[in-house]
Structures are given as structure tokens and as C-alpha cells.
Amino acid sequence: MRAFATIAAAGQDRTLQMKKIGMIGGLSWVSTAEYYKRINEMTQAQAGGVASARIVLESVNRQEYVDAVIERGDEGAACAQIGRSARALQAAGADFIVITCNDVHRFVPELQPGLDIGFLHIAEVTAQAIKARGLRKVAILGVRKTMESDFYPEILARSGLEAIIPDEEEKRLIHDSIYEELVNNRFRDQTRREYQRIIADMGRRGADCVAFACTEIPLLLAPQDSPLPAFSTTELHCRAAVARALA
Template structure:
């Protein structure tokens, strides 16, 4: 089994879910007492948010992620996963400066969409994830068109992530609000919705709505274990 490098702490809430699911999936696949081989570098989220939210310094924010990538590479990781959708905007820098292979979280969702025969997905996440091209561009590589909510709904989704979800607060009213946004996106033509912040699947699950939802944490973990044990990630999507 290959060793999976994890960049966590962005936030600890979803990182804990990643650690649990990676080990559960490894045990399901391999049986016995098997667990995943992991190297985790958990960053101080305050350093990251101070860089890009307070100072607007993308280079400094990227430096936080790059330093963590170096730590997992030095720790013997064979490939890397970032336990945060938005931090994938630094993938090209990591690949150039650290040189470790990266399993992109949007690729995991794209492969699932192809398996299901869907080609137009809504995207929820923080405002930067929804409005920046890095996520939609990766989905487009697999023939997936990306839709985002209207401006008012983007503000609602973004603010609830920062005010509640990253603080491990999950409220029924917020769940209903998210589902209403998803329903509006479906009415506008989306065939499913990518939960493009790793805290959102802790709020909204497939059992809460008839709309196909793409749990990016779960899909990323499933793909990571497949990669670690040598399975073909593309097989089911063909």
C-alpha cells in the first residue's frame, strides 16, 4: 500500500472526518486489521486565513500549504491529498515546488459524475471556490459544466461556512437554507450539486434531498484509497 500524505487543519473539523473515513475505507477494502498508511501535516488555520482573508496575500497563503506539502513529502508520502477544496487553487505551485503527485479533489467528483452520466453540476463552497476558475477548469477537463448560485445565494453559502461550519456548528435552519439554494440551482439546470467545501457534507447529506449530491470528502477518500492500493481510478467512469 502506498502512503497517503494529508494536508489538514483547513479545518480540523473535516480533517478528522478524512482520517476516520480513510481508515474505515482501507479496512473495508483490505479486511482484517488493515488501516491506511498516512502522513499528516496539520496547519494552523489562523495563519492561513490571516494571509488570504485579512491581508489578501495569496502567496503567503500558498506558502502555508507548500510548507505542509514539504513536510508530508519528507515524511515519506507517495502522493498527496489536501483536506480542503479551496486550497486546491495552489496545486500547480505544489507540483512545481515540491514535486509530489496530488490527487485533485475535483477530479474525484468529476469521475463520479461521469460514472453517473451527468455533465452539468452546481458548485457550493466559499466564495473564492465558487467564483475562481480553478475548480470549474478541473471539472471541464472531464466534460463537466459548472454552475454557481446567484450572488445572494453565494453570500449565504459563504457566510454560513465561515460563521458556523468551520466552527463545528451545524444547524437545521442552515441545512434547510442550503437545500433551498440547491433546489434553485436544479431549477436552473444543474443535474447535481458538488458540495465543494469539506464541511458541507457534515451539514447536508444524500438523505436530506432527492438532488444528487457529491460529497467531496467521501469521494476524495474513496479515490485516495483506490490510488493507494493500486486500483484504476478511471475504470468505473469509462
């Protein structure tokens, strides 16, 4: 009984030392589930015992977000939705915020001044990992908002990296496959082969690596199956979140 109490006390000490991760999820639930799984797997591996992460989850309604962004083209409404979730996480005692979706990070500069806690930015984490590998020209694969927004090129450029964007037909295929298949938990071999073809073509156009800049893409195509060195933004973001929580 005394041994069990000692183990329990040690586990409690590790838990009390962890920072609380505020997670904005639901965009989609598919990638959010992967975040929860990987963050807890990494936390247990690093903290030991049966440790699990301290997470408070604000799971937004993806349909509300899609209605604003796609149906109405109302960026302000979409940003306000994410802002409400960020403030809820702050009120719940989160120490920092992780958004389980790449394209939503375009709202971070607007939202950050109104918060007392910071975001762990997915593009910054990705840029650091790519730079550490000595690579420079990054193919960006994600939804249209991610591929056409400035936040990835600008953040990569701060690390001396260059963003390579798919052509129009490639963007259409990637975006449509994410919205119609991946966020609905559908992963088809044909779609996987199309991604491999696009990545290989972008390599011939100068890219020396690829960022899976949509958190569902690594569930379709494993980095080791990519024609170019590939960086899973989901994995990198989870790893960075655990490192910050346990720091």
C-alpha cells in the first residue's frame, strides 16, 4: 500500500508541474482526435508512468466555420468564432493555445493582442524543423486558404526558407480532397497516389521538401511514403506542445 501511495504521489507531482494545454479543435474532429492521441502518447513517454497531458478542449462547430468562410466569405465571423474559443480556453486556465488546424492560424495576429496567453503557432514550429534539416524550398500542401494566404510564406521566410505553392489544378485537387474526404475520415488509395504525384511534380519544379500543412494529410500519407522529405505539421505541433507543457 505504501509503495502504491509513493507511485501515486510521484505521478501527482509530475501532473502538477505540467502546463495546461488549451486546444481549439473540431476543425476537423478527425485531426483533433489525432492531436489528443499523440499528445498523450508523447506525454506518457516523456513524463513516465501513466502520465497524461493536462488538456482543456474547446471543440468548435466546423459547420459554423465552413458556413462563414466558404458559404458567406465572412472572414470576420470565422475569426470571431475562433476568438470566442480562445477566450474560453483562457478562462478555463490554459497556459497556452494549440489550434488543431493550419489555416485557422491566419487569425492569430488579430486574436493575440486580446489574450493574456499565447498561441503555439504551427507554421513557426514547422519552419524550425525544416531549417534544422538544412532544407530550403518547401512545398505547401493544405486547404486553399492555407496555400493562398501569406502566413506560411512569411513565417518560412523569417527562417530563410521559401514556400513553393501548387499550381491551380493541384490546389483544386488538394483542397477538394480535404473538404470532401479527409475531414470526413475517408482516406482513399487513389487520393494518396494523387498526392504522391503532386509532390513529385513539385520536386521537379524546385521543392526540396514538403510540409503537410493540413492536419489531416498525415492520416492519408505517411511522411516516409512521400517522394520528398516530408514534415507532418500535426506531429511537429504535438511534439512542441508537449515540450512546452513539460518545460
